[in-house]
Structure formats: structure tokens, C-alpha cells
Amino acid sequence: MNTGTGPRKRLHATSPQTGDLPVQAADGVEPTMGSVSLESSPAVPAGDAVTMPRGRRFWNKMRASRRVWGFVAILLVFLCFALVPALFSTAEPLRADLPGRLLRPGTTSAGVTHWLGTDQLGRDVWSRIVYGSRASLTIAFAAVFCAGIIGSTLGVAAGTLRGWVGAVIMRIADMVLSVPFFLLAILTVVVLGPSLVNVVLCLALVRWPRYTRVAYGQTLEAQGREFVRSAVAVGSPPLWVIRKHIIPEVIPAIIVVATLELGLMVLYEASLSFIGLGVQPPAPSWGSMLSDGQQYIGTAWWLATFPGLALFLLVLSVNMLGDFVRDQLDPSERALRS
Amino acid sequence: MPEQAEGVVADGRSAGEAREEVLRVEGLSVAFGRASERVALHDVSLSLRAGEVVALVGESGCGKSLTALSVMGLLPPEAHVLAGSITVCGKEIIGTPERLLRRYRGSAMGMIFQDAMVALNPLQAVGRQIDEALRIHTNLGRGQRRDKVIALLDAVGVPDPTNRLRQLPHQFSGGLRQRIMIAMALIGEPRLIIADEPTTALDVTIQAQILEVLKDVTQARGTAVLFITHDMGVVAEVADRVVVMYGGHVIESADVVETFSTPAHPYTDALLHSVPRTDSVRGVDLPAIPGSVPAPGAAPAGCPFHPRCSDATQECLTMPPLEQVLPDHDVACWHPHTSGRSR
Ligand SMILES: Nc1ncnc2c1ncn2[C@@H]1O[C@H](COP(=O)(O)OP(=O)(O)OP(=O)(O)O)[C@@H](O)[C@H]1O
Ligand SMILES: [Mg+2]
Numbered sequence: 001m002n003t004g005t006g007p008r009k010r011l012h013a014t015s016p017q018t019g020d021l022p023v024q025a026a027d028g029v030e031p032t033m034g035s036v037s038l039e040s041s042p043a044v045p046a047g048d049a050v051t052m053p054r055g056r057r058f059w060n061k062m063r064a065s066r067r068v069w070g071f072v073a074i075l076l077v078f079l080c081f082a083l084v085p086a087l088f089s090t091a092e093p094l095r096a097d098l099p100g101r102l103l104r105p106g107t108t109s110a111g112v113t114h115w116l117g118t119d120q121l122g123r124d125v126w127s128r129i130v131y132g133s134r135a136s137l138t139i140a141f142a143a144v145f146c147a148g149i150i151g152s153t154l155g156v157a158a159g160t161l162r163g164w165v166g167a168v169i170m171r172i173a174d175m176v177l178s179v180p181f182f183l184l185a186i187l188t189v190v191v192l193g194p195s196l197v198n199v200v201l202c203l204a205l206v207r208w209p210r211y212t213r214v215a216y217g218q219t220l221e222a223q224g225r226e227f228v229r230s231a232v233a234v235g236s237p238p239l240w241v242i243r244k245h246i247i248p249e250v251i252p253a254i255i256v257v258a259t260l261e262l263g264l265m266v267l268y269e270a271s272l273s274f275i276g277l278g279v280q281p282p283a284p285s286w287g288s289m290l291s292d293g294q295q296y297i298g299t300a301w302w303l304a305t306f307p308g309l310a311l312f313l314l315v316l317s318v319n320m321l322g323d324f325v326r327d328q329l330d331p332s333e334r335a336l337r338s
Numbered sequence: 339m340p341e342q343a344e345g346v347v348a349d350g351r352s353a354g355e356a357r358e359e360v361l362r363v364e365g366l367s368v369a370f371g372r373a374s375e376r377v378a379l380h381d382v383s384l385s386l387r388a389g390e391v392v393a394l395v396g397e398s399g400c401g402k403s404l405t406a407l408s409v410m411g412l413l414p415p416e417a418h419v420l421a422g423s424i425t426v427c428g429k430e431i432i433g434t435p436e437r438l439l440r441r442y443r444g445s446a447m448g449m450i451f452q453d454a455m456v457a458l459n460p461l462q463a464v465g466r467q468i469d470e471a472l473r474i475h476t477n478l479g480r481g482q483r484r485d486k487v488i489a490l491l492d493a494v495g496v497p498d499p500t501n502r503l504r505q506l507p508h509q510f511s512g513g514l515r516q517r518i519m520i521a522m523a524l525i526g527e528p529r530l531i532i533a534d535e536p537t538t539a540l541d542v543t544i545q546a547q548i549l550e551v552l553k554d555v556t557q558a559r560g561t562a563v564l565f566i567t568h569d570m571g572v573v574a575e576v577a578d579r580v581v582v583m584y585g586g587h588v589i590e591s592a593d594v595v596e597t598f599s600t601p602a603h604p605y606t607d608a609l610l611h612s613v614p615r616t617d618s619v620r621g622v623d624l625p626a627i628p629g630s631v632p633a634p635g636a637a638p639a640g641c642p643f644h645p646r647c648s649d650a651t652q653e654c655l656t657m658p659p660l661e662q663v664l665p666d667h668d669v670a671c672w673h674p675h676t677s678g679r680s681r
Contacts, residue, residue: 225456226451227460230449230457230458233410233412233444233451233523234443234471235440235444235445235471237440245462248461
């Protein structure tokens with residue numbers, strides 16, 4: 001998982017535009033100079049998978065795939081939980097009620113039905129899961145965003161500058177990727193102290209090389225492409241070339257990596273919280289709920305089971321969505337678009 | 339109309355000497371390798387005047403593209419210029435900082451690439467791509483730039499340019515894409531255009547149309563064209579003058595008519611005889627030149643062609659200088675073919 005060979009292999013399997021490009025649909029004889037042409041509209045029939053804009057093709061595929069919709073629905077539910085938890089929770093997630101501790105799922109106490117039971121302090125498990133999704137998704141998205149920005153910038157820079165600057169960036173990236181995640185994570189959090197911001201920082205610090213490697217590879221590939229050379233040949237300054245021609249080539253691959261990373265970040269946040277380095281109690285987090293619940297696994301199974309289930313569902317749906325996006329935006333397939 | 343065309347040609351011929359020199363390459367040597375041990379261009383010299391079309395021909399690997407890239411200031415980082423000078427419109431290219439070269443590219447000299455399929459960005463509307471040079475080199479307003487782009491697209495024969503500006507490259511046929519490439523290179527009104535095998539990716543009928551368009555638009559603007567190809571048929575169609583390269587050397591330089599009628603260098607002669615002619619039975623009389631182009635660094639001593647040359651003598655172990663054999667006809671050979679012997 002850490003080395004991320006999966007998507008990388010696919011990204012590099014891309015043949016650089018040569019080879020088996022589909023022959024343009026026969027749009028016939030070239031118009032001679034000044035003649036009125038019959039081909040004022042795209043000569044290829046609409047709906048052709050090859051010529052359709054990427055966005056529309058993506059959407060069509062998505063509509064066709066029922067399975068993906070299930071996972072999108074799950075993800076949306078969790079997103080709603082995270083955005084407006086008050087709407088879905090049945091009780092105050094932080095309010096302890098010692099007389100009502102460790103109530104079984106479905107028990108009603110003091111006029112509140114605890115659908116998923118209560119924990120060792122009498123807090124409603126369902127409400128804590130709902131509020132916990134906020135911590136989980138906020139951290140995951142923020143971490144992906146930071147790591148993505150830092151990582152892709154460094155990757156494009158390394159691919160553009162090459163030379164020793166590029167080599168140094170890429171070697172550092174390799175080094176960071178080879179250090180075990182928990183070692184680095186524990187070190188960062190211990191040094192910086194546990195807080196929401198620091199968890200994000202720590203995850204970004206650990207994961208940026210994934211994006212760097214992909215962005216580097218895509219940048220090198222784009223620079224070998226003829227259209228970048230033809231832009232240079234009309235005198236485009238380097239930053240212009242990067243902005244107009246290289247970044248659009250890099251972005252799809254980065255989106256694929258980011259989607260795949262999102263699930264991993266949810267897991268990592270839970271892991272950090274599990275060992276007490278993530279979200280700090282009493283704030284609800286799935287990871288800390290799991291670690292609290294494991295002491296009661298024999299007597300109150302619901303404490304660890306439900307947060308675990310939530311974690312499982314969220315990570316599964318994010319990963320399935322990531323796989324789908326990868327299959328759709330994979331540059332090896334994009335080569336088909338001429 | 340024909341009168342006018344004739345007038346242009348006649349004018350071009352007679353005023354040829356007086357025309358402004360757009361490109362001068364002098365004694366250019368380029369090498370690869372850590373110790374510059376693989377010399378790919380040896381003492382290359384050529385020049386182009388305004389409105390002139392010069393064909394640069396030679397077998398694969400003889401250094402045509404390398405010469406072109408040197409002129410554009412786009413040599414790969416692993417190539418070193420050993421000696422020589424290149425001036426475009428009087429401005430020196432060799433040793434000029436990249437910042438200045440960027441200003442020349444697209445406005446003093448432009449380049450048309452071989453395969454428009456890949457030389458256009460698939461994600462950008464063609465209008466924007468053509469506009470690029472204008473946005474960089476001029477401070478014209480949006481509307482003015484748009485008008486120029488439309489006028490040029492019209493001139494290169496893209497139908498309905500106003501609407502097609504917004505389309506992506508994949509919505510055009512190969513021939514139209516190459517026209518767009520030509521527009522992209524010409525929009526900044528460079529004095530010199532380098533076309534590196536601009537039609538090899540196209541089929542024959544479309545090839546002819548593209549050549550026609552290229553000739554028309556460059557002639558109308560007095561743009562000099564350095565046309566790289568290994569297709570002698572194309573040379574006959576477009577060129578005013580022919581420069582033949584072999585193994586990194588310029589070995590012959592002459593007027594197109596003279597090149598075809600009285601080639602002086604044995605290699606040029608052989609090259610012309612290897613052109614498939616319509617009257618020949620397929621595969622029967624296409625005399626391939628035996629042997630192959632030497633790789634840089636592996637070149638034989640003296641004239642690089644002598645191992646393949648039927649006229650080679652002991653003398654050929656030293657490189658002959660490029661010398662005038664006839665007015666405006668230079669050749670680098672110890673035993674140049676005279677008009678009597680050719681063909
Ligand atoms: N980047 C490079 N590194 C090393 N050698 C190179 C490089 N680029 C070109 N060469 C060598 O320089 C010589 C000239 O190459 P060039 O590309 O100019 O040939 P060409 O005449 O354009 O051939 P073609 O007709 O195939 O395009 C070749 O022998 C080639 O091997
Ligand atoms: Mg070439």
C-alpha cells in the first residue's frame with residue numbers, strides 16, 4: 001500500500017501518444033483553398049467514445065455503472081453526517097449519563113432511544129458515530145488537499161528543473177516513502193503535540209511523495225510531448241508552458257491518486273486516534289471509540305462494532321469510487337482521445 | 339492571375355541577390371557526449387533570403403533536424419555547439435541567453451512540426467493555441483488578435499474559421515490540423531519558418547495541398563522557408579534551392595533545377611536515382627544506395643560518403659571543402675560529376 005505501485009504502474013504503462021491512435025473517422029477529402037466545406041461541424045458522429053469530451057464520457061460511464069452509485073450514496077450519507085451532524089444525531093454526543101452506561105442497542109432511557117446503545121460513560125453511540133464522521137472526513141480531505149498541493153508542486157518542479165534539484169526532490173520523496181508511516185506519524189505528533197491541525201500536517205508530511213512521484217512522471221512525459229515543444233517554439237515562457245500545457249496533463253493523474261489516498265487517510269486518522277495521537281477525547285472519533293470499545297468487547301460488543309462498521313463502509317466506498325475514477329481517468333485510456 | 343504569378347517568380351529570381359538575408363548559418367559544428375566525441379554537425383553553412391524556399395535533404399540521421407533545432411536555439415541539453423555562428427535577421431543565436439531566444443522564437447523564426455496530431459495540445463481549443471504567439475509577443479487586444487487568427491486560418495484554408503476556433507484538435511482531420519500548425523507558426527509573422535518534414539504524416543493528396551498552402555502564405559508574406567524532407571518529389575514541388583547533407587556535412591547546395599538536372603555530388607546523384615519514378619516498374623529499378631549513413635563518431639576519415647561511393651579514390655580520405663563548381667552551385671567533392679556525366 002505504501003509504495004503505491006498499483007496506480008503508478010498503470011500511469012506509466014501509457015505509450016506516449018504514438019502507436020495505436022485510432023484513425024480519425026474518415027472525414028473525407030480535404031477542402032481546397034477557399035472552398036466552402038461540408039465539415040463545419042465535427043465530422044465524427046456525436047456519442048463516439050473517442051471524440052466525446054472527457055467530462056461527458058465520465059458522466060455516461062458513471063450513469064451506466066449501478067455499483068458505483070451505491071458507493072456514492074454511502075459516501076454522500078457520511079458527507080451529510082459530517083456537514084450537519086445535528087440533523088442526524090439523536091442525542092448530545094458529549095453528554096455523559098452514568099446511570100445509563102453500556103445500554104444495549106435499542107434501549108430507551110430518559111426519553112431517548114439509543115439505537116446503537118451507549119458507551120461506558122452513557123454517551124449515545126449513534127450520535128458519536130455521526131459526529132465522528134466529521135473529524136474523520138475533515139482530516140482526510142484536508143490531508144489529501146495539503147499533501148496533493150505540496151506533492152504535485154514538488155513533482156512538477158522536479159520534472160521541470162531536472163538536474164540536481166529534481167534529483168534531490170525525488171530522492172527525498174523516496175526516503176519519506178520508505179520510512180514506516182507510524183514511525184513518522186508518532187514522531188511528528190509527539191514533537192508537535194496532538195491536535196487536529198497537527199494530525200493533518202503529519203498526514204500530509206507522510207503522504208506528499210505519492211503525488212510527487214506521479215506528478216514528476218507525468219511532467220516528464222508531457223515535456224516529451226510534441227505540443228509542449230511546439231509551444232516552446234513560439235516563444236512561450238517556461239511558467240506559461242507549465243500552466244497551460246503541463247498542469248492540465250498532470251491533474252487527471254493527481255485526481256486519481258487523491259481519490260485513492262482519501263480512503264487511506266480515513267484509515268490513518270482512525271489509527272492515530274486509536275493510539276491516542278489523533279482527535280483527543282472527549283471529542284468523538286471512530287478511532288478512539290474503537291480503542292475504548294475494545295476493553296468491553298466481551299461485555300458490550302456494540303461499542304467497537306458500530307464504529308468499526310462505519311469505518312469499513314466509508315473506506316470501502318471511497319476506495320471503490322477511487323478505483324472507478326482511476327479506470328476512467330487513467331491516462332493510458334486518455335491516449336485514445338488523440 | 340498567371341501573369342501575376344510569373345511576375346513574382348521573375349521578380350524573385352532577378353532581385354534574388356538584393357533580397358534581405360534572413361538566415362545565415364556559418365561553420366556550425368555540434369557534438370554529443372561528455373567529451374564532445376560524437377560530432378553530429380561538421381562545419382555546416384547555409385543561408386536563406388526573404389521569400390526563398392530552401393529544401394534541406396539527406397538520409398535519416400544526417401543532421402537535418404539538428405540543424406533546425408540549432409537555428410531555433412532548441413538544441414537538447416546534451417548537445418554542444420563546438421563552433422560556428424547562426425544569425426536570424428541579423429541576430430546571433432549561438433550563445434544568446436534563453437530569455438532573448440524566447441523573444442525571437444515565434445516572432446523572428448517559427449517552426450512547423452512533423453505530426454500535427456501530437457504537436458497540438460489535445461485539451462486546448464485551436465484558436466487559443468494559434469493565439470499563443472500573439473499573446474506572448476504583442477500587446478494586441480483580444481478582438482484584434484481574434485481577427486488576425488481568423489484571417490490567417492482563412493488564408494491557410496481552414497473553412498468556417500470563426501466557428502472552428504473553439505474546437506479541439508481532435509475535431510479536425512489530419513490535413514486541417516497541419517494547416518492549423520502552419521497558422522500557429524506564422525501568426526507571429528516570423529521572417530523564417532522551419533518546416534521539419536511537415537507532410538510525412540499525411541497521405542499524398544493532402545500532402546500536395548498542404549505544400550501549396552505553405553508556399554502561398556509564405557510567398558505572400560515574403561517568409562523564408564527552410565524545408566526539411568527526404569522526399570525528393572516534395573523538393574521538386576516546393577524548393578527554390580536545395581541543400582544536401584550527408585553525415586553531418588553540407589555536401590551540395592544548388593538551385594533546384596540544377597540539382598535535378600546536373601547533380602554534382604555522387605551522393606546527390608544517387609539520392610535522385612533512388613526516387614521512385616512513376617514510369618518505373620515498381621521495385622525493379624530503384625537503385626538503393628548500398629551501405630548506410632555513418633553514426634556520429636563512427637564516421638570514416640575524410641569524406642563521409644567515400645565508403646559507399648563508386649568514384650572514391652585515395653584523395654577522398656581527406657574531406658573536400660565546399661567549393662563553387664558553377665555560379666550558385668557549391669559542392670564538396672574531389673570528383674564532382676560534370677553536367678555531361680550525370681544520369
Ligand atoms: N539527443 C541526442 N543524443 C545523441 N545523439 C543525437 C541526439 N539527437 C540526434 N542525435 C544524433 O545526431 C544525428 C543527426 O540527427 P537528426 O535528428 O538531425 O537527423 P535527421 O537528419 O533529422 O534524421 P531524420 O530524417 O530521421 O529526422 C543522428 O545520427 C542522431 O543519432
Ligand atoms: Mg529529423
